[in-house]
Amino acid sequence: MDPSYCRRSKSEDEFALYVLPTLGEHSYSSRRPMHTSILTGARRVNEILNGHEDLCKRHFRMETDIFQALVQKLRENDRLIDGRDVSIEEQVAIFLYALSKNATNDTLADWFQHSGQTISYYFGKVLSAITELYSVYIRPSSLHPHPILSKEKFYPFFMDCISAIDGTHISLKLPADEQEPCRNRKQTLSQNVMVACDFDLKFVHVHAGWEGSASDARVLQDALNHGFQVPPGKFYLVDAGYANTPQFLAPYHGTRYHLQEQGRARQRPRNYKELFNLRHAQLRNHIERIIGILKMRFPILRVASHYSVTKQIDISVASCVLHNFIRLHDGDFSWPENTTVEIDQEQFVDVPSGDHNYHNDIHAFNYSREAGNQKRDYIAQQMWAQYVSRRSQNM
Missing domain, CATH: 1.10.472 (Cyclin A; domain 1)
Structure with a gap:
């Protein structure tokens, strides 16, 4: 008799004696319902x-x-x-x-x-x-001037201002071979989402899905190519990451801009550029706040999530729809800013807050910059003349 046959037979007997019962238990376990808690x-x-x-x-x-x-x-x-x-x-x-x-x-x-x-x-x-529900809850602003624009410091200079635009980076999780285009200047992975909001803290346009390496201006140009419109004679406020054009008014470069900078200076505006930047920042602060509220309310936007790229992009859009829905139903807006996020902060992805400077990368905007500069100078100088006149009257 072949000795190997004996060894084989013995092994088969041991398999039947010890292993098969275990497999049977495993088979029974796999059939047993897993989610059986009474707290459904x-x-x-x-x-x-x-x-x-x-x-x-x-x-x-x-x-x-x-x-x-x-x-x-x-x-x-x-x-x-x-x-x-x-x-x-x-x-x-x-x-x-x-x-x-x-x-x-x-x-x-x-x-x-x-x-x-x-x-x-x-x-x-x-x-x-x-x-x-995007088209139901995210719609263009009314062309009628918002009441905030009738305040003395803004009137009549910003009466044709619709709202503000900004690019916000939202973290993105990608396969290793698809990461480089989405690597932003902080070397983390994100999508660059263009959002426009009104002065009632609602989104009026969302353009999502661009790589984190794309400039804010490039994302805006793509939005314009895909149906985003600026009504004739109207304009949006933008930050320094965009070209200054008649439709998109940016602050003056090399001049104090952010409200924190203005506050630290502890002095009144010294010229028309500083005054324009101050008023511009006061109005544009709405979009910085709305983005902050959005990311506090839906913390998934601050981390690398577990979903496909398509779903990650759709989640950013859906979050904006939900934001507007909550706003229209008078939801508490102070709550997200004062609540604790139940996600380990080590999971938060450090993403840029937007472009600091315009990259001169969009020819369509470059052709309009001279006209934009003339429009901005006209508004700023009229504003300064009013400011100086009223200050002299109050002295």
Whole structure:
């Protein structure tokens, strides 16, 4: 008899005796339901919505009544429908909880007691439904001057100002072979998102998806190529990262600009350029605040998330839609600025705040700079004349 046969037979016997029962246990374990907690996702959501309002803010980033209004809006026209095991309320909760905590699929599956496949499916459904509301909630500003522009220090100089524009970097996670175009000047990965806002702290345009290496001016030019318009005779306020043109008024270079700089100087404007920059910064401060509120309310925008690149871009747009929805429903705007973010700050990605200077990289803007400089000088000198006159009257 072949001795190897004996060794083989003995091994097979040992396999049958010791290994097969273990495999059977594993097979039984794989069939056993994993998410069996009595605290189901539906119960958890119900507890939060019927509990202290701060719970809804903490987990879903908005007040309870606004959450319910959002659910109702998404229910309209069957944008979302109740699933067999997952109601629209829970679908929306899954999505908002992910934006609040940058929660992984496993974390969401455990928290809501559903399979990872179910979580992924409903996250995508809600993301699509909210981005489809873009044209409903993100719309151009009214052409009527905003009441803030009637204040003495702004009138009549900024009466044709629609709002402000800025580029904001939102962190992005990419495969290694796709990273370089998205590497910004801080050498981290981001997308450069152009946003425009009005003086009521609402977004009026969002242009997302450009690489972090792209200049603010290039993203603006692409937005103009894809339907973003400036009505005749009107203009937006922009920072030094853009060319100064009749449609996009930038501050004077080499002159104090940011409100912190003005405050540190502890002196009145000394010339028309300093006065223009001060008034410009006071109005443009709205967009800096709205971006800060957006990223505090939805912390996922400050970290490298776990989703595909397409979904990461859509999340930035959906967050802006939600911001406007909350604003239109009188949500608390001071709360995000004063709350603690429940994400380890070591996960936050250090991204640029915008371009410090215009890169002269957009020919269409370069041709308009002389006309823009003339318009800015005219406004600034008229403003200075009024300022000097009123100061002399008050002396």
